Amino acid sequence: MNRAAIIWRVxxxxxxxxxxxxxxxIANLKLVSPVFLPGPDRAWAALMRGFSSGDLWSKLAGTLEHMAYGWLAASIAGIAIGAIIGSSSRMRTYVAPSLEFLRPLPVSAIIPVAIAMLGLTQAMALFVIAFGAIWPIMLATIHGFAAVEPRLYEVARSLQMSRLAVIFKIALPSASPDILAGMRLSLTVALILSVVxxxxxxxxGLGHWVxxxxxxxxxxxxFAGVILLGLTGYVTSVAMSLAEHRLLAWQAAQR
Amino acid sequence: MASAAKRLEAVYGTATPQIAFDGVTLVLGGKTIIENLSLGVQPGEFLCIVGASGCGKTTALRLAAGLYQPTSGKVNFDGQPMREPRREIAIVFQDYGKALLPWRTAAGNVSLALEAGGMPSAERPARIEELLRTVGLPGHAGKYPSEMSGGMQQRLQIARCLAQEPKTLLMDEPFGALDAMTRQGLQDEVLSLVAASGATVIFVTHDLDEAIYLGDRVIGLLPHPGRIGIELSVNLPRPRDQLSTREHPEFLRLRRQLFDFIKATEQ
Known part of the structure; x- marks a missing residue:
């Protein structure tokens, strides 16, 4: 890190x-009633108290679990479906209108449907989170697969590579920057929907606690719960950026 | 000082062509790109194809690669009809930047061809090192293509093609995007690589000097639709030399003939 970067960080x-x-x-001057707005000192104390009693840990674990399962399910399904649609221009033409209808649909509108079908269960939560988080991943995957350099497919043909080898050695790595960007967006969506x-x-989970x-x-x-949710979003997004940086080291070489 | 093809003919009698175009016509999007092209390439021959832009020389190469199927007529490889690309025919594309995998290192790019050929992973590193040394890229195994110059990337693509152990090497204006010095160096390297491997080569270029310098035979195509306009045997001694070959009276005579032909087609 150079000097300027350190100064910016500070x-x-x-x-x-x-x-x-x-x-x-604001809290000290009681501009807002302490009933509604605790100061950072009280919020911090509540956070520490929650952790030492173990309550917050289990709530945090619950939220992380919902988020992780939903996000992983969305990632696997989104990449698989996106790959199928993205690798065929005919599929793209057929499926694109339906996707355009489903994509802007507010996920909150799906929740009553999911509750009616699955009840107030973990399965319902998993479905809703995955449904909301799948879009950025799937659309990014479709785009990534559609944008694979055609020349590389010719190289694959002249090497007589199998269909599977073409997907795993050419298309997926080529689409990986798009896919990872989609997965990063979905991470935030998964956290929001977990809380909802x-x-x-x-x-x-933390949503319930709040x-x-x-x-x-x-x-x-x-406020302790809200702070913890904020931290969860921040930490997962930083972790995702680090993973992206690692997986896409070849792109850094390109710049 | 016979050409490679003539040498082979002398040994084996009239050899069956390795690649044979038999009355090949290709129509793409209602446009006839190539019409009634018949052409035989002998095993071990170095054939150069030249012509004005849009004369279908790259298309002819793609037909030979099996990337296109003729609308009518036949393309045979070793007497068998070409239905799809095959591993023993390697293609060196002009746009090396697009033909290499940017997410794989130099070693990884060469490895792609070895993996496709089913080489066990334990044997690959030694072979990769050998191939990179052959094309003059020792010590660059860990570099990504984007960290290499254009000439190095094209060497890398050639290494990957050599990893296919091709019987035929199809080269589509491989040095078109490189500067003159790099191009001359690579021309000589390709000649020695081909001499060592005995591969048949079809080399497409718009550089007439390059065609004569490299080839045993040069074919000039006429445009709209693409067909053979001139065919020249290059009886220049091998190994070729950047200075003495280019000063050879025969070289100058062929050069004149080819230039006149191209000039005539452009009118």
């Missing part, structure tokens, strides 16, 4: 610290 932390200070100031499902279906804390006017606990 500056960005300073801005974040500034926001926390303003928050503390926990709130609606009362499933064990809801119960709000209803009981335990604002410090509520």
């Amino acid at each position: 500056a960005s932390f300073a801005v974040a610290a500034g926001f926390v200070a303003i928050w503390q100031l 499902c926990e709130i609606l279906a009362g499933l064990d 809801l119960l804390s709000a209803r009981a006017f335990r604002s410090a606990d509520l």
Whole structure:
């Protein structure tokens, strides 16, 4: 990291610290009733208390589990379906209109349908999360597969590569930057939908914790949960970026 | 100082052509690209195809590769009809940047051909090293194509083609995008690689000097639709030399003949 990068990093932390200070100031001056807005000190204390009692750990684990299962299911299905559609221009023409109809559909509209069919269950949550998270992955995969350099398919033909080998050695790696970008977008969608499902279906997780804390006017606990959700989003997205950076090292060489 | 084909003919009598076009016509999108092309390429022969742009020389090469099927007529390889590309026919594309896998290192790109040929993974590293050394890329195994110059990338593509152990090497203006110095170096390397492997070569180029310098025979195509306009045997001594071959009276005579032909087609 060079000097300028370090200075930017320090500056960005300073801005974040500034926001926390303003928050503390507003809380101290009681501009908002402490019933609704705890200061960062109380939120932090609630976070620590939650962790030491173990309650927050299990809620965090619940949310991470919903998110991970839904996201993985969406990734596997999204890449598989996207690969099938993307590798054939005929399929793209046939399927594209249906996709265009389904894609902008708000996932929240699917939730009542899912609850009617699957009940207030983990399966319902998994379905909703996967349904919401599949779109960025699938569309990115379709695009990635459609954009494979035709010359490479000719190379594959002249090498008489099998269909499977063409998919795994040519098409998938070629589409991987698109696919990984789609997976990163879906990660956020999966987190949002995990919280929504926990709130609606009362499933064990941070969403449920936040809801119960709000209803009981335990604002410090509520904020502890929100902070933890924010951290979850941040950490998973950073981890995804690191994985992308690693997997796409060849692209760094290209620039 | 007979050409390779003549040498082979002297030994085996009239050899069956390795690649034979028999009255080949290709119509693409309602347009006749190639009409009634008949052509035999002897095993071990170095055939160059030249012609004005749009005369169908690249198309002829793609027919020989099995990437296109003729609308009528036949393309035979070793007496068998060509229905699809085959591993013993390797293609060196002009756009090396598109023909290499950017996510694989130099070694990985060569490995692709070995994997396709079913070579056990334990045997690959030694063979990859050998091939990279052959094309003058030792010590670059770990580099990605994007980290290499154009000349190096084209060498790498040639290494991958050699990994196919081809009987026939089809080269589509392989040096068209390279600077003159790199091009001359690669011309000589291709000649020595081909001499060592005994492969048959069809080499498409728009550089007439290059065609005469490399080939045993040069065919000039006429455009709209593509057909043979001129056929020249190149009886120049081998190994060829960038200076003395290009100063040879026969070279200059052929060059003149070919230039006149191309000039006439462009009018």
